Amino acid sequence: MVAVVTGKDLEKYNLHWMPTLMSDTQMVLPTDTVMYQAQEVAAVIATDRYTARDGKEAVRVEYEPMTPVMDPYKSMEPGAPVLRPDKPGKTDNHIWHWEAGDRAKTEEVFKNADVVVKQHMHIPRIHVASIETCGCVAAYDKIENHLTMYMTTQAPHAIRTVIALVAGHVGLTEEKIRVISPDIGGGFGGKVPVYPGYVIAIAVSFLTGAPVKWIEDRSENLQADSFARDYHITAEMAGTKEGKILATRFKVLADHGYTDASANPSKFPTGLFSIGTGSYNYDTAFMEADAVYTNKPPGGVAYRCSFRVTEAVHAVERMTDLFAKQVGKDPAQLRMENFIKKDEFPWKSPTGGTYDSGDYHAGLEKAMKAIAYDEMRTEQIELRKQGKLMGIGISTFTEIVGAGPSKDFDILGIKMFDSAEIRVHPTGKAIARFGTKSQGQGHETTYAQIIAEELGIPAAHIQVEEGDTDTAPYGLGTYASRSTPTAGAAAAVAARKLRDKARKIAAYLLEVSEEDLEWEPGKFFVKGAPDKAKTIQEIVFAAYTNHPQGMEAGFEATHYYDPPNLTFPSGAYICIVDIDPETCEIKIRRFVAIDDCGNIINPMIVQGQVHGGLTQGLAPAMYEELIYDEAGNILNGTLMDYLVPTAVESPSWETGHTVTPSPHHPIGAKGVGESPTVGAPPAIVNAIVDAVSHLGIKHLEIPVTPYKLFKELKKVGYFK
Amino acid sequence: MKKTINIKLNGTDHSVEVEPRKLLVHLIREDLSMTGTHIGCDTTSCGACTVLIDGRSAKSCTILAIQADGKEITTVEGLATAGGLHPLQEGFKENHGLQCGFCTPGMMIRAVELLGKNPNPTESEIRWGISGNLCRCTGYNNIVKAIQYASAKMRGAELPSTEPEFV
Ligand code: FES
Ligand code: FES
Numbered sequence: 001m002v003a004v005v006t007g008k009d010l011e012k013y014n015l016h017w018m019p020t021l022m023s024d025t026q027m028v029l030p031t032d033t034v035m036y037q038a039q040e041v042a043a044v045i046a047t048d049r050y051t052a053r054d055g056k057e058a059v060r061v062e063y064e065p066m067t068p069v070m071d072p073y074k075s076m077e078p079g080a081p082v083l084r085p086d087k088p089g090k091t092d093n094h095i096w097h098w099e100a101g102d103r104a105k106t107e108e109v110f111k112n113a114d115v116v117v118k119q120h121m122h123i124p125r126i127h128v129a130s131i132e133t134c135g136c137v138a139a140y141d142k143i144e145n146h147l148t149m150y151m152t153t154q155a156p157h158a159i160r161t162v163i164a165l166v167a168g169h170v171g172l173t174e175e176k177i178r179v180i181s182p183d184i185g186g187g188f189g190g191k192v193p194v195y196p197g198y199v200i201a202i203a204v205s206f207l208t209g210a211p212v213k214w215i216e217d218r219s220e221n222l223q224a225d226s227f228a229r230d231y232h233i234t235a236e237m238a239g240t241k242e243g244k245i246l247a248t249r250f251k252v253l254a255d256h257g258y259t260d261a262s263a264n265p266s267k268f269p270t271g272l273f274s275i276g277t278g279s280y281n282y283d284t285a286f287m288e289a290d291a292v293y294t295n296k297p298p299g300g301v302a303y304r305c306s307f308r309v310t311e312a313v314h315a316v317e318r319m320t321d322l323f324a325k326q327v328g329k330d331p332a333q334l335r336m337e338n339f340i341k342k343d344e345f346p347w348k349s350p351t352g353g354t355y356d357s358g359d360y361h362a363g364l365e366k367a368m369k370a371i372a373y374d375e376m377r378t379e380q381i382e383l384r385k386q387g388k389l390m391g392i393g394i395s396t397f398t399e400i401v402g403a404g405p406s407k408d409f410d411i412l413g414i415k416m417f418d419s420a421e422i423r424v425h426p427t428g429k430a431i432a433r434f435g436t437k438s439q440g441q442g443h444e445t446t447y448a449q450i451i452a453e454e455l456g457i458p459a460a461h462i463q464v465e466e467g468d469t470d471t472a473p474y475g476l477g478t479y480a481s482r483s484t485p486t487a488g489a490a491a492a493v494a495a496r497k498l499r500d501k502a503r504k505i506a507a508y509l510l511e512v513s514e515e516d517l518e519w520e521p522g523k524f525f526v527k528g529a530p531d532k533a534k535t536i537q538e539i540v541f542a543a544y545t546n547h548p549q550g551m552e553a554g555f556e557a558t559h560y561y562d563p564p565n566l567t568f569p570s571g572a573y574i575c576i577v578d579i580d581p582e583t584c585e586i587k588i589r590r591f592v593a594i595d596d597c598g599n600i601i602n603p604m605i606v607q608g609q610v611h612g613g614l615t616q617g618l619a620p621a622m623y624e625e626l627i628y629d630e631a632g633n634i635l636n637g638t639l640m641d642y643l644v645p646t647a648v649e650s651p652s653w654e655t656g657h658t659v660t661p662s663p664h665h666p667i668g669a670k671g672v673g674e675s676p677t678v679g680a681p682p683a684i685v686n687a688i689v690d691a692v693s694h695l696g697i698k699h700l701e702i703p704v705t706p707y708k709l710f711k712e713l714k715k716v717g718y719f720k
Numbered sequence: 721m722k723k724t725i726n727i728k729l730n731g732t733d734h735s736v737e738v739e740p741r742k743l744l745v746h747l748i749r750e751d752l753s754m755t756g757t758h759i760g761c762d763t764t765s766c767g768a769c770t771v772l773i774d775g776r777s778a779k780s781c782t783i784l785a786i787q788a789d790g791k792e793i794t795t796v797e798g799l800a801t802a803g804g805l806h807p808l809q810e811g812f813k814e815n816h817g818l819q820c821g822f823c824t825p826g827m828m829i830r831a832v833e834l835l836g837k838n839p840n841p842t843e844s845e846i847r848w849g850i851s852g853n854l855c856r857c858t859g860y861n862n863i864v865k866a867i868q869y870a871s872a873k874m875r876g877a878e879l880p881s882t883e884p885e886f887v
Contacts, residue, residue: 049746050739131760131768131822131856185758185822186856218761370887440820440857592887607884608816611859639765639854647847647860656887 001055002045002208005200007031015203018166020261021193021411022269024095025086026298028196028203034063035083035258036297037632038223043200045212068295068632069093072232072255075292083258083293095260095291100274100351106286109247113238117322119699123311124625125230125255125296127222128303129644130439132185134225135215138201142209147172149179151198154187154437155477156180158411160469162194165412167202181467187439188616189302192263192479193226223637226263226299227626230255231289231311237319243327245282245338250315252289254300260291262300263479264307265409265416271307272566274351275400278316279360279570280338285350295632304616304677306401306480313397314702317682321394321689322698330377331686332368335396336361342660353400355568356670358596359660363572364396366658367594371574384694389579390589393687394572397679401671402485402567411476417562418486419473420494422451424555426544428537430455431463435475436487438466441673442605443483447491449601450667454495455502456522456536473558481569481671484601485662490561492666497557501543506534508548567662567670569597573683579691584706584713586622586688588651593679596658598670607655609673615650617680622703623649692718725789729754730798738785745769747785748795756796756825760854767853770826771795777833779852796825799832807873808832808866814882817866819857827853831867839875841867 007029010016017025029040044055069075069083075093084090110116136151153159156179164174184191197214205212216225232253239245252270256262264271270289277285303310324334339360340347347355368374376392383390406415419435432451436443444464452459466472475487499519506524507514510532517524525533534542543555576589593610600606623643627635636642661668681702688704689697696716700709713719722737729752736751748754748771759781760768769781772794799806808828811817818824827850834841834849841849846867847860855863865880872879 048750050741129856130820131766131854132758132820133760184820185760186820188856218763218766366887440818442819594887603886604816604884607886608819608858608862611861612819612857613859615859616856638763639761640763644765644854644856646851646854647864648851650847650860652843652864653859653861654887 001051002047003204004055004059005029005043005045005204010203013170013203015166015199018194018199020259020298022260022262022264023266024260026259026261028199036295037634038220038297038637040196040224043204045204070294070296070628070630070632072253072292072294075294083295093293095256095293096269097288097290098270099286099288101286102284102350103286106247106249106284109284110236110238110249113246114241115323115326116236116238117319117326118234118236119318119322120234121315121318121699122701123229123231123233123314124620124702125227126303126620126624127225127227127626127642128188128190128301129222129639129642130186130188130190133216133218133221134191134195134197135213136198136201137211137213138205139211140202140205140209145171145176147177147202147205149177149202151179151181152184152191153179153181154191154439154479156437156467156469157435157474158414158476159194161414162412163202166199170206172206179469181437184439187479188304189228189263189479190225191439192301192477193261195225219638222642223634224297226261226301227257227297228299228301228303229311229620233311233315235315235319237323239323239327241327243324243329243334243337245280245323247282247284248277248316248319249285250276250287254289254291255294255296256291256300257296257298258293259298260300261298263302264300265403265411266413267408268307271309272400273308273312274353275309275398276312276316277349277351278313278320279340279358279396279398280320281340281344283350287351296628302479304613305674306399307403309399310678310681313678314682317395317397318685318699321686325693325698331394332364332373335364335394354565355398356565356662356664357660358398358568358570359658360396360570360572362658363570363594363596366656367572367574367592370592370594370654370656371576371590373574376576387581389581389691391577391579391687391689391691393575393577393683393685393690395679395683395686396572397570399569399675399678400566401481401569401674402563403480403482404566405564406562414476415562416476417560418475418482418490419558419560420487420490421473421558422491422494422498422556424457424498424540426541428457428540429461430457431465432491433465433472434487435473436466436478436483438478441478441483441609442602446484446601446605447488450488450491451495453521454492455498473560481673484669485567485665485671486561486563488669489563489666490559493561494557494559497559498555501555502536502539504551505539505542505547509534509539509542564664567598567665569595569670569672569675571595571675571679573679575683575687577684577687577691579688579709584709586704586706586709588684590654591651591683592654592656593676594656594658595672595675596660597672597675598662598665599659599668600657601669606672610655610676611653613674613676614653614680615645616677618650618684619645620702621681621684622705625703723786725786727788728792730794740784740786742785743781744783744785744788745780748780748793754795754797758822758825760822765854767826767830768823770829770853772829772832775833777830794829796828799828807870810873811866811869815862815865815869817858817862823853823855827855827863831870835867835871835874840871
């Protein structure tokens with residue numbers, strides 16, 4: 001064994017606390033108070049993992065019990081224990097208040113509306129549980145005063161800057177830090193934050209000069225890393241008795257654990273929750289949210305969802321179904337009647353967004369056709385007569401991704417642009433580097449295709465690299481479906497810069513003026529004389545061997561892309577469930593997902609993203625929830641009882657698409673990785689509720705388990 | 721007290737000294753440097769660590785290295801031959817059966833035994849057959865397709881289309 005590190009040891013270097021991405025503070029190791037059950041209390045450093053475990057057994061901690069605050073509503077009550085007395089002047093557990101829309105106007109519409117539906121819902125605390133946990137090797141070289149940090153991060157450059165901000169005072173300044181994020185085993189938002197383990201590894205490597213490895217085991221990962229969701233929402237929808245939606249009102253209580261360690265853009269404490277007005281045409285809404293501290297792990301990361309969009313979409317899509325039920329309309333028909341029409345874009349939402357484009361009618365029509373909607377409704381009537389439970393659920397959601405325009409979006413002050421750098425070598429082969437970081441999304445393929453398309457070089461000749469801060473241009477990383485909207489756009493713009501240069505060189509080589517040239521992928525030719533041509537490879541070679549005098553040699557371009565707006569992908573999902581009337585087992589018979597992510601670069605990759613996202617939408621709808629008891633114990637902190645769906649629970653997904661390009665993105669793409677996780681849960685829950693609605697059930701909280709359903713059915717007298 | 725064990729890993733004989741408490745997965749990854757076998761949990765739930773022990777798939781995180789004494793072990797590194805990729809590797813590659821790839825070695829090793837016992841499984845048999853292996857990225861559709869592809873290839877049947885199907 002090498003050492004045992006405590007908070008007191010770190011305190012000597014002022015490293016016992018660190019900032020979160022939301023400018024809150026988080027303990028690296030505690031010096032006096034432990035805030036939640038699985039919190040790190042000491043670090044044991046050893047030469048192998050077995051010895052480290054022995055050392056861990058030898059650590060004695062004496063605890064003095066305190067009363068935990070587990071319920072966020074109780075945390076708000078006067079007299080609740082103040083959880084963060086370390087914050088000067090803090091006398092309650094309130095973190096922030098946020099609102100959007102028009103409160104007074106919304107109140108007015110609600111007061112005069114024929115129909116108001118109201119529902120409280122909890123979007124439970126869940127965990128991304130990427131199959132690879134988080135880990136790092138911190139290798140500090142004392143002689144060079146240089147740190148190389150190999151780590152599982154989705155945002156290597158941002159992490160480098162954070163390390164410099166935290167450890168700059170001990171001499172680790174940004175030029176002395178290299179972060180390398182190699183191939184990593186999934187991320188889904190869980191690998192954006194800085195965790196105490198990283199900081200401890202750096203600190204110990206800094207002190208000993210030896211490389212230090214930290215890798216979580218699964219239970220630590222589930223119990224201590226950033227959670228996702230945990231929003232308590234009171235949602236209301238107002239409308240006419242004919243079924244026209246007039247307004248929505250959402251009130252949120254956000255449980256952040258003991259610190260706000262969300263990974264949201266700085267000015268957006270609830271992320272992009274304001275998308276919760278949905279795909280519908282109405283002009284009045286009000287949303288507000290309050291965040292509180294509790295004795296749970298910190299977080300508020302994504303779980304494969306653009307900043308807090310899943311919570312918002314769940315609320316609006318559940319409310320749309322409740323409203324349809326209330327006015328006695330088919331949920332598909334009600335949606336069709338309320339959709340924003342395709343010629344009404346750009347659409348200004350009542351909570352401030354400007355939707356770029358969409359064709360919601362086309363998506364839902366396609367999904368209804370694929371699932372044979374009308375026949376399913378007829379079958380449902382038949383099955384009900386036989387006492388069978390079958391339900392049809394719809395979700396027609398709008399996503400908001402691609403953060404973001406730098407005027408509004410930053411993380412710790414760093415603007416949320418992203419970057420691409422393309423270097424084409426003399427022989428026409430290229431290397432392209434990006435500020436994003438794939439965790440399995442296939443950037444290597446997608447980016448190469450974008451450049452190939454713009455520059456006429458075969459995709460196979462383009463090497464794509466990400467994840468090394470010494471070589472890649474600065475970027476904010478991959479999460480929130482932002483890679484294609486930002487770095488993908490940067491690739492296209494950088495390639496176009498190169499094409500402009502190629503035109504100049506071609507004109508020089510062919511001894512014509514630039515205007516006389518025409519481009520076809522792979523070559524410039526003289527208008528009207530197609531055999532007078534120079535291929536891109538010949539042009540690139542000339543850029544190094546025979547470039548026009550006065551022109552800069554070489555064939556390289558970099559672009560930092562600052563999107564003018566977010567992109568707004570959408571989807572129409574329909575789910576059919578069959579429920580066993582005796583055991584309440586819920587089976588997904590079919591699930592059709594029609595996505596619109598704008599122009600599609602690689603259909604196989606997009607479809608793969610949709611499949612994966614759908615299973616991660618199924619998970620919180622029916623299986624996953626981190627459960628705590630009142631004493632603060634986590635009740636399901638391992639993969640044995642935290643139920644990640646297997647191939648058996650996951651149905652055979654049926655996917656398709658409509659294409660409504662983004663008008664402001666250079667190649668009309670919108671981003672897709674998270675749409676299905678956002679859109680699937682309400683489709684599934686709407687289907688389950690639909691299957692039992694005739695028995696008097698209006699709403700079910702997620703995850704909808706057979707036991708939960710059984711209890712609800714018992715309440716309405718279905719079971720004696 | 722360390723104990724000497726003899727194992728054959730992907731065709732190579734090894735005689736190694738191990739602590740009796742060492743898990744097989746750590747022996748494979750850390751002592752024998754075959755890092756294709758992964759670790760995704762601590763409760764025998766994820767299957768990322770699946771290897772073949774004398775031809776049977778097993779979760780190497782739940783077996784002591786000393787229990788593998790005298791056994792023949794195959795990991796993902798042992799699948800490809802000089803002739804090229806194993807049909808399962810080809811199936812995963814052609815059908816986009818992996819995204820991050822972390823679950824993939826375990827999935828493929830598990831599928832080796834599955835197809836060995838049941839060369840032409842139904843979709844449901846494949847799904848149940850890999851239900852001890854978790855994947856967080858792919859939603860399983862393309863893993864099923866990849867195994868169907870390998871099944872066809874190994875039986876000499878016509879290969880199914882690798883094109884994505886859209887409704
Ligand atoms: S690591 Fe062996 S089953 Fe998860
Ligand atoms: S491909 Fe990432 S876990 Fe399966």
